Amino acid sequence: xxxxxxxxxxxxxxxxxxxxxxxxxxxxxxxxxxxxxxxxxxxxxxxxxxxxxxxxxxxxxxxxxxxxxxxxxxxxxxxxxxxxxxxxxxxxxxxxxxxxxxxxxxxxxxxxxxxxxxxxxxxxxxxxxxxxxxxxxxxxxxxxxxxxxxxxxxxxxxxxxxxxxxxxxxxxxxxxxxxxxxxxxxxxxxxxxxxxxxxxxxxxxxxxxxxxxxxxxxxxxxxxxxxxxxxxxxxxxxxxxxxxxxxxxxxxxxxxxxxxxxxxxxxxxxxxxxxxxxxxxxxxxxxxxxxxxxxxxxxxxxxxxxxxxxxxxxxxxxxxxxxxxxxxxxxxxxxxxxxxxxxxxxxxxxxxxxxxxxxxxxxxxxxxxxxxxxxxxxxxxxxxxxxxxxxxxxxxxxx
Ligand code: HEM
Numbered sequence: 001x002x003x004x005x006x007x008x009x010x011x012x013x014x015x016x017x018x019x020x021x022x023x024x025x026x027x028x029x030x031x032x033x034x035x036x037x038x039x040x041x042x043x044x045x046x047x048x049x050x051x052x053x054x055x056x057x058x059x060x061x062x063x064x065x066x067x068x069x070x071x072x073x074x075x076x077x078x079x080x081x082x083x084x085x086x087x088x089x090x091x092x093x094x095x096x097x098x099x100x101x102x103x104x105x106x107x108x109x110x111x112x113x114x115x116x117x118x119x120x121x122x123x124x125x126x127x128x129x130x131x132x133x134x135x136x137x138x139x140x141x142x143x144x145x146x147x148x149x150x151x152x153x154x155x156x157x158x159x160x161x162x163x164x165x166x167x168x169x170x171x172x173x174x175x176x177x178x179x180x181x182x183x184x185x186x187x188x189x190x191x192x193x194x195x196x197x198x199x200x201x202x203x204x205x206x207x208x209x210x211x212x213x214x215x216x217x218x219x220x221x222x223x224x225x226x227x228x229x230x231x232x233x234x235x236x237x238x239x240x241x242x243x244x245x246x247x248x249x250x251x252x253x254x255x256x257x258x259x260x261x262x263x264x265x266x267x268x269x270x271x272x273x274x275x276x277x278x279x280x281x282x283x284x285x286x287x288x289x290x291x292x293x294x295x296x297x298x299x300x301x302x303x304x305x306x307x308x309x310x311x312x313x314x315x316x317x318x319x320x321x322x323x324x325x326x327x328x329x330x331x332x333x334x335x336x337x338x339x340x341x342x343x344x345x346x347x348x349x350x351x352x353x354x355x356x357x358x359x360x361x362x363x364x365x366x367x368x369x370x371x372x373x374x375x376x377x378x379x380x381x382x383x384x385x386x387x388x389x390x391x392x393x394x395x396x397x398x399x
Contacts, residue, residue: 004032006042006069006286006310013383014252014281015327016314020044024315029301032310038067040308041301046319046339048299049311053343055298058290058309059095060346062086065291069310087194089222089229092237096345102230105222106349109215115352117210118157122357125153126364134368138398139375143247147395148174150361151242151354155235158353160204160211169196173235190232197231198224238350241283242357244384244391249277249362251392252329255378259331264366273331274358279338280329282314285390288342313339369399 007019015021023030028045043049052058059065062085086093091102133145152170161169175181175189201217201224208214212234216227253260263273289310292303303309317338318326341348348354366372374381375396382393 004030004042005035006032008070008286008385010383010385013378013381014255014329016282016285016312016318020312020315021318024312024319028299032069034067034069034308035071036067038308040067041303041310043298043309043311044315044319045299046316046322049313049316049339050343051298052290052309052311053288053339053346055290055296055344056096057292057294057296059293060093060288060290061095062093064293065289065308067289067291067308069286069289069308087225087229087232089226089231090233091230092233092346099345102226103345103349105216105219106230108219109212110349110352112352114158114212115356118154118353119356119360121157122150122154122360123364125150125157126361130364130368139396142250142395142397143243143392144394146361146365147247147250148243150246151239151357154242154353154357155238158212158238159200159231159234160209160213161200165196165200169193169235172196173239176236193235194228194232197228197235201227201231234350237348238353240389242354244283244389245278245281245354245358246361247395248281248283248391249358250365250397251374251378251381251395252277252281253362253366254372254374254397256329259329260366262331263362264370267363269331270359270363272334274355274362275335275338276329276331276333277358277362278340279317279323279335281390282317282338282340283390284340284342284388285312285314286388287311287313288346311339313342371399372397373399 007017009017011018023042024044028043028048030042030044032040032042034040043052089102091099094102129146129149133140136145152173153166156166156169172189172193175185176193181189201213204214204217208218213227213231216222216230222230253263262269287310289308291308292305294305296303317323317340320326322337323335341351375398381395384391384393
């Protein structure tokens with residue numbers, strides 16, 4: 001009987017743990033012991049990962065996913081009854097067909113037109129962050145000055161949070177997405193953000209504008225508590241993810257100067273480069289986790305009803321049977337088809353927005369500050385190994 005637990009220690013900051021890579025080379029799916037002793041599964045192969053994520057008999061509801069893959073304060077907090085319930089509208093943690101209704105409504109709001117309309121605003125926000133960075137002068141922490149504020153301001157823009165409310169909104173959202181936050185503080189912050197969004201929705205009812213929350217209000221399909229849940233989900237899902245891609249992506253480029261030069265000097269590389277950074281860095285690095293509702297066979301292995309499956313996205317994205325020379329960062333390769341945004345019914349709703357942010361922000365940074373470099377050694381940059389979204393805690397840079 002195997003006693004494999006989820007390997008989390010990385011030997012090199014940009015590569016998944018060597019143990020996970022070795023497992024993938026042996027087989028796509030493995031027995032794994034969860035933090036509470038549950039005997040479930042770990043998926044490391046690309047095809048198996050897609051099969052689980054697309055499988056209709058795997059649940060993402062919190063009450064079905066009760067086995068934490070690793071021991072951590074935040075995962076234990078997530079087991080608290082008030083955090084275990086799916087709040088109305090929080091469709092990431094719902095299964096079909098309940099999920100389908102929200103997803104359809106939201107897809108209707110994430111239109112190509114709305115994403116295009118946001119692009120000039122993303123450009124302005126990026127330039128304003130770069131102005132502030134230049135004014136502050138080197139060295140600066142790129143996370144605080146660039147990687148965090150851009151997605152945070154963009155999500156406010158998307159939702160239609162008025163300018164004067166942003167500070168209030170951002171302070172709590174920062175508490176919420178910080179995995180070091182204690183359970184009581186998370187519950188309190190969630191309460192304040194929900195109350196704020198609830199109040200904002202009332203305002204949108206009276207004075208609708210051309211933003212996503214107004215659009216949802218006007219659809220007349222959702223009750224206020226559902227609208228609030230949708231708003232909270234978008235805020236949480238759309239903020240820290242993109243921020244960590246900007247921070248870790250910049251670290252990856254600064255430590256691979258040939259790749260940085262290609263991204264900076266050739267605009268035609270940027271689109272592929274963003275996909276490749278998404279694939280290579282795979283910031284959702286400890287999951288997702290699903291639980292089988294029925295016995296399901298995946299690649300010759302029977303997963304029994306009630307067993308949990310951890311899908312190791314970084315391992316799957318380095319599967320050489322899907323991505324030749326997968327261990328190499330190559331910003332010129334076509335890296336489409338990676339699983340960084342997930343797969344199946346929950347595949348990231350905000351992926352086009354995240355792509356737009358990265359396609360604008362990386363080249364703007366590299367062209368405006370051509371002398372950009374780390375202000376410390378690469379080894380001194382603190383990595384977010386302890387967080388469910390991987391990245392850099394801080395990125396001291398100079399130019
Ligand atoms: C680089 C940035 C991002 C990454 C890597 C990312 C990754 C992911 C992943 C892996 C999932 C699926 C989770 C699962 O299957 O359990 C997901 C879902 C989701 N993401 Fe993103 N995301 C990013 C940016 C965004 C942005 C900017 C938004 C919103 C504006 C957003 C909104 C959502 C929502 C609403 C879901 C749930 C979809 C559903 O359940 O149908 N994400 N994301």
